Amino acid sequence: MLDKMPRAVTTRIGNDAARRDRSVERDVVYLYEEPLRLWHWVNAAAILVLGITGYVIGTGIPSMPGEANDNFLFGYLRFAHFFAGYVLAIGFLLRIYLALVGNSHARQIFYVPIWRRCFWSALWHAVRWYAFLAAEPKKHVGHNPLAQLAMFFMFTLTTTFMIVTGFALYAQGSGNDSWQDELFGWVFAIWPNSQDVHTWHRLGMWVIVCFALLHIYAAVWEDIMSRRSIISSIISGEREFRD
Amino acid sequence: MVAARETFYDVIKRQGITRRSFLKFCSLTAVSLGLGPLAANDIANALETKPRMPVIWMHGLECTCCSESFIRSAHPLVKDAVLSMISLDYDDTIMAAAGHQAEAILEETRVKYKGQYVLAVEGNAPLNEGGMFCIDGGKPFVEKLNSMADDCMAIIAWGTCASWGCVQAAKPNPTRAVPIDKVITNKPIIKVPGCPPIAEVMTGVVTFITTFGKLPELDRQGRPKMFYSQRIHDKCYRRPHFDAGQFVEEWDDEGARKGYCLYKMGCKGPTSYNACSTVRWNGGISFPIQSGHGCFACTEDGFWDRGSTYDHLTTIKQFGIEKNADQIGMAAAGVAGLTLAAHAAVTAAKRLTRKGDGAAQDNHRG
Numbered sequence: 001m002l003d004k005m006p007r008a009v010t011t012r013i014g015n016d017a018a019r020r021d022r023s024v025e026r027d028v029v030y031l032y033e034e035p036l037r038l039w040h041w042v043n044a045a046a047i048l049v050l051g052i053t054g055y056v057i058g059t060g061i062p063s064m065p066g067e068a069n070d071n072f073l074f075g076y077l078r079f080a081h082f083f084a085g086y087v088l089a090i091g092f093l094l095r096i097y098l099a100l101v102g103n104s105h106a107r108q109i110f111y112v113p114i115w116r117r118c119f120w121s122a123l124w125h126a127v128r129w130y131a132f133l134a135a136e137p138k139k140h141v142g143h144n145p146l147a148q149l150a151m152f153f154m155f156t157l158t159t160t161f162m163i164v165t166g167f168a169l170y171a172q173g174s175g176n177d178s179w180q181d182e183l184f185g186w187v188f189a190i191w192p193n194s195q196d197v198h199t200w201h202r203l204g205m206w207v208i209v210c211f212a213l214l215h216i217y218a219a220v221w222e223d224i225m226s227r228r229s230i231i232s233s234i235i236s237g238e239r240e241f242r243d
Numbered sequence: 244m245v246a247a248r249e250t251f252y253d254v255i256k257r258q259g260i261t262r263r264s265f266l267k268f269c270s271l272t273a274v275s276l277g278l279g280p281l282a283a284n285d286i287a288n289a290l291e292t293k294p295r296m297p298v299i300w301m302h303g304l305e306c307t308c309c310s311e312s313f314i315r316s317a318h319p320l321v322k323d324a325v326l327s328m329i330s331l332d333y334d335d336t337i338m339a340a341a342g343h344q345a346e347a348i349l350e351e352t353r354v355k356y357k358g359q360y361v362l363a364v365e366g367n368a369p370l371n372e373g374g375m376f377c378i379d380g381g382k383p384f385v386e387k388l389n390s391m392a393d394d395c396m397a398i399i400a401w402g403t404c405a406s407w408g409c410v411q412a413a414k415p416n417p418t419r420a421v422p423i424d425k426v427i428t429n430k431p432i433i434k435v436p437g438c439p440p441i442a443e444v445m446t447g448v449v450t451f452i453t454t455f456g457k458l459p460e461l462d463r464q465g466r467p468k469m470f471y472s473q474r475i476h477d478k479c480y481r482r483p484h485f486d487a488g489q490f491v492e493e494w495d496d497e498g499a500r501k502g503y504c505l506y507k508m509g510c511k512g513p514t515s516y517n518a519c520s521t522v523r524w525n526g527g528i529s530f531p532i533q534s535g536h537g538c539f540a541c542t543e544d545g546f547w548d549r550g551s552t553y554d555h556l557t558t559i560k561q562f563g564i565e566k567n568a569d570q571i572g573m574a575a576a577g578v579a580g581l582t583l584a585a586h587a588a589v590t591a592a593k594r595l596t597r598k599g600d601g602a603a604q605d606n607h608r609g
Contacts, residue, residue: 192544195540195549202572
């Protein structure tokens with residue numbers, strides 16, 4: 001894995017820069033392709049909508065005044081939740097396709113290379129770097145091992161879980177003979193009382209909230225501390241090494 | 244026992260029911276089972292030709308609320324179900340025979356109608372201490388259940404006790420009460436959950452089985468689709484208030500008087516499968532939500548162990564303290580947020596001190 005070996009990275013940075021005829025004064029690697037960046041922001045927006053509407057749907061809203069036939073607020077909130085859910089789910093499928101056809105960076109959130117020794121050493125280094133014990137960060141082109149762990153467990157697995165439980169709960173409304181029930185109804189074989197599925201779906205939301213906090217904080221912190229671009233990378237697609 | 248091989252039509256003819264009324268009943272039953280008008284002929288034919296089905300009704304660890312509900316059925320009247328449609332050969336709660344006489348019927352039915360009788364089980368079997376927590380006829384109930392189940396055609400698991408375990412299986416479940424499908428695994432089991440199930444649902448299931456000689460179509464969890472395929476929430480007459488966002492917030496507030504949605508008062512309608520909001524109770528008079536109280540989820544697995552009846556979010560006990568998903572999630576997010584803030588503070592402090600060092604060094608050099 002190129003990311004894990006500084007020397008290989010340098011070579012790669014050189015190659016990449018030369019091939020794309022970019023400035024060599026500052027090392028730049030193009031790593032996030034357009035569809036991947038687009039997915040990131042659409043997905044972020046969907047999660048924002050899902051999180052807010054989902055929280056409100058679970059707790060309820062202050063009562064609307066007037067007659068029932070003049071209001072449809074809760075209906076609209078649920079519609080927004082389902083719409084954003086479909087965006088997230090279809091986006092996630094396209095994201096898997098992207099991982100198959102895209103570059104190696106598009107695959108990084110779908111696995112944790114625990115079988116590689118350099119992963120563990122780099123992980124240990126990353127832990128020390130975040131604990132202020134290592135003086136210099138490793139020049140990872142993609143995610144550092146700690147980020148990869150968080151991405152895989154807190155984002156990829158949790159999102160898969162949310163999609164599966166989400167569609168299972170949706171099947172409760174769409175009925176026994178809907179495709180949602182055909183595909184995801186088995187969830188109720190694990191939790192026969194759908195109230196449990198609601199509870200797990202809600203805990204999943206809080207995992208995603210924690211992930212979002214960590215993700216945004218780490219992106220800003222790394223951008224400042226590690227001397228490589230992070231925030232602009234998911235807009236431009238380029239990773240810039242500042243020294 | 245004498246009339247056990249009579250048909251349903253033979254019996255009601257003897258009771259003075261005209262053929263016209265009989266056919267009306269068949270049409271009504273066909274429609275109420277959602278089968279369409281053509282099935283009325285099939286029902287009439289079946290009830291005229293097929294011998295009545297022998298039913299053994301057993302009571303395990305339970306409160307008899309299923310029987311109480313059953314005897315209040317209005318459509319069809321329970322007397323029609325018990326005295327005409329089926330041949331209820333054994334039901335220790337309502338039968339006239341007692342003692343050895345009653346127990347002899349079990350053995351007789353088992354031998355005479357091997358593979359033809361329906362075993363209706365109300366309540367469940369406690370397994371702890373060799374089943375000693377429920378003794379019936381001098382033997383643990385689980386033994387009676389096993390022996391009668393061996394030769395039956397199918398089992399009806401009446402109520403939440405037999406279907407899921409209900410209150411006696413609630414934590415810590417000292418008697419280790421288990422639902423019927425955990426004891427009997429080699430027979431078709433139809434679950435009719437509810438605490439108790441609706442009377443018309445019970446007689447509806449009995450009518451279907453006696454008419455067609457087979458179990459109705461079941462869902463993934465073994466419940467008859469005709470009564471359990473939709474949630475209370477899906478057919479609730481207060482649903483428009485839910486969609487509008489109009490909720491009862493206190494038991495005595497304006498919303499409660501106006502009949503708003505009870506979602507925020509912990510109504511479990513959105514997670515409960517039953518026919519209450521369509522069939523209702525006591526001859527279609529009312530059901531919990533109509534009387535202003537949220538649904539208890541009495542048809543659902545382990546509803547006793549899901550925290551307060553009046554909370555929408557489940558209590559999670561794995562953390563030692565009773566918390567719901569939101570409290571745990573917010574605590575986790577709070578801890579994460581504080582950690583990040585502390586981390587940011589340390590970073591800032593480090594950078595400031597390093598800058599100070601750098602400046603000092605520069606001065607020194609200069």
